[in-house]
Amino acid sequence: MSAANKLLLVVMCCRLIVTVVGPTVLDFNDGNNNDFQLSTNPSDLARASSDFGMLRGGVAPVEPAAVFHPTSDRDIAQLIRAAYQQGFPAVSARGHGHSINGQANTAGGVVIEMSRLAEGHADGVRREGPPRPRIAEEMRYVDAWGGELWIDVLRACLEHGLAPRSWTDYLYLSVGGTLSNAGISGQAFNHGPQISNVHELDVVTGKGEMVKCSEEENQELFHAVLGGLGQFGIITRARIAVEPAPQRVRWIRVLYSNFSTFTRDQEHLISLHGDGRNKFDYVEGFVIVDEGLINNWRSSFFSPRNPVKISSLGTDGGVLYCLEVTKNYRESTAEIEALMKELDFIPASVFTTDLPYVDFLDRVHKVELKLRAKNLWEVPHPWLNLFVPKSRIDDFDKGVFKGILGNNRTSGPILIYPMNKSK
Ligand SMILES: Cc1cc2nc3c(=O)[nH]c(=O)nc-3n(C[C@H](O)[C@H](O)[C@H](O)COP(=O)(O)OP(=O)(O)OC[C@H]3O[C@@H](n4cnc5c(N)ncnc54)[C@H](O)[C@@H]3O)c2cc1C
Numbered sequence: 464m465s466a467a468n469k470l471l472l473v474v475m476c477c478r479l480i481v482t483v484v485g486p487t488v489l490d491f492n493d494g495n496n497n498d499f500q501l502s503t504n505p506s507d508l509a510r511a512s513s514d515f516g517m518l519r520g521g522v523a524p525v526e527p528a529a530v531f532h533p534t535s536d537r538d539i540a541q542l543i544r545a546a547y548q549q550g551f552p553a554v555s556a557r558g559h560g561h562s563i564n565g566q567a568n569t570a571g572g573v574v575i576e577m578s579r580l581a582e583g584h585a586d587g588v589r590r591e592g593p594p595r596p597r598i599a600e601e602m603r604y605v606d607a608w609g610g611e612l613w614i615d616v617l618r619a620c621l622e623h624g625l626a627p628r629s630w631t632d633y634l635y636l637s638v639g640g641t642l643s644n645a646g647i648s649g650q651a652f653n654h655g656p657q658i659s660n661v662h663e664l665d666v667v668t669g670k671g672e673m674v675k676c677s678e679e680e681n682q683e684l685f686h687a688v689l690g691g692l693g694q695f696g697i698i699t700r701a702r703i704a705v706e707p708a709p710q711r712v713r714w715i716r717v718l719y720s721n722f723s724t725f726t727r728d729q730e731h732l733i734s735l736h737g738d739g740r741n742k743f744d745y746v747e748g749f750v751i752v753d754e755g756l757i758n759n760w761r762s763s764f765f766s767p768r769n770p771v772k773i774s775s776l777g778t779d780g781g782v783l784y785c786l787e788v789t790k791n792y793r794e795s796t797a798e799i800e801a802l803m804k805e806l807d808f809i810p811a812s813v814f815t816t817d818l819p820y821v822d823f824l825d826r827v828h829k830v831e832l833k834l835r836a837k838n839l840w841e842v843p844h845p846w847l848n849l850f851v852p853k854s855r856i857d858d859f860d861k862g863v864f865k866g867i868l869g870n871n872r873t874s875g876p877i878l879i880y881p882m883n884k885s886k
């Protein structure tokens with residue numbers, strides 16, 4: 464922490480009473496007998512300055528002036544009220560820092576660390592942390608702290624035999640972080656993205672007000688904050704819809720060499736949504752431009768003793784498409800066979816796994832552990848998500864998958880799956 468940074472913060476907060484308690488703590492009193500501490504601990508600042516993208520490698524990271532560890536929504540409201548009334552530098556919320564390009568950071572401002580950190584708090588004093596997930600079994604919802612990781616929300620719900628319905632592929636992301644985007648995965652065709660599965664939010668607004676919002680109450684704020692990239696307020700609590708947790712999952716991958724057959728089958732599967740229809744519970748897919756990928760990223764799946772050879776499948780342009788589906792089940796798997804009969808994949812290319820529901824949801828974490836062991840997790844991730852209109856998807860395949868990527872083989876993951884606009 465440079466002296467210049469600290470000075471900047473103190474100057475900009477000149478109307479607050481500031482005491483420098485130790486080398487890494489700034490103590491504030493907002494004049495109303497409210498005391499709070501900001502951390503300038505180098506490890507807090509370093510953490511807040513980097514994210515999953517790691518796109519600034521080599522260049523000095525942009526540091527915030529300080530980091531705030533809240534234990535409740537009141538703490539956050541107090542900080543933001545002081546910031547609003549007294550001309551503080553910018554404030555941003557950071558969930559698990561798994562977005563890219565410094566989205567959760569604010570250069571020279573204060574980063575609110577929403578996640579539960581084992582280290583405790585700036586002054587080293589252990590206080591009670593933010594509220595734990597609270598489940599209402601009858602009403603079928605869970606109330607979760609904005610900084611809670613989805614994996615912890617899941618674990619808490621499972622103790623009651625319940626689980627949220629709509630997911631992201633990876634669960635080590637915070638509730639507030641994914642609800643500030645959309646939270647999209649293979650369940651979205653049926654349940655909508657995560658932001659369509661929220662009943663109510665507690666939000667701290669830019670003026671430091673604590674506001675409850677929902678479809679019925681403060682509707683404008685509700686819709687602004689969901690998918691609002693942290694720009695309309697800070698989510699401190701989300702009330703999330705849950706369902707009885709499925710027991711087991713049949714997880715199937717099949718390959719296609721013909722892009723239009725692949726997209727036709729995917730679109731057919733997402734047209735089967737709503738209650739009472741025989742449908743898969745999850746529909747995704749990915750593009751394979753390099754055999755390395757099959758035996759790499761998403762694919763502890765394909766047996767190593769029986770590696771898939773793209774060349775043996777007679778592809779056009781050397782690109783393969785993998786449809787990935789799951790069905791949650793308790794006893795019978797008859798419905799799965801019926802659905803598979805409706806598809807037109809390469810007959811010899813069916814890869815099937817059967818596993819507990821939690822293991823399926825937490826699948827990317829297994830990949831994370833493997834990549835970490837090879838030092839391949841904390842590397843730059845120049846990731847990009849795009850919605851492509853159906854009318855241009857064939858051009859996209861020719862130009863990007865078969866063209867740019869087919870000619871410059873990459874072993875990074877390339878996911879592709881359709882979404883219903885109405886969801
Ligand atoms: C391995 C991996 C897999 C992924 N898979 C998917 C996927 O399948 N589907 C999908 O939709 N996304 C996916 N993502 C993207 C991910 O959902 C977003 O990047 C998400 O923002 C990360 O959550 P986070 O808690 O790390 O948020 P952060 O990166 O900490 O924050 C992201 C944004 O949200 C804001 N924010 C954070 N917390 C709050 C809060 N409490 N209130 C208001 N604003 C807040 C921040 O200011 C920032 O603008 C994936 C990311 C990774 C790294």
Ligand SMILES: *[C@@H]1O[C@H](CO)[C@@H](O)[C@H](O)[C@H]1NC(C)=O
Binds near residue numbers: 721722723724779
């Ligand atoms: C892909 O399948 C479509 C019909 O689904 C067919 O018209 C087209 O010729 C096929 N393309 C190739 C390269 O075989």
Ligand SMILES: CC(=O)N[C@H]1CO[C@H](CO)[C@@H](O)[C@@H]1O
Binds near residue numbers: 866867
């Ligand atoms: C980054 C890169 O190597 N791009 C090349 C990919 O392949 C096309 C040919 O299709 C080249 O024109 C690009 O330069």
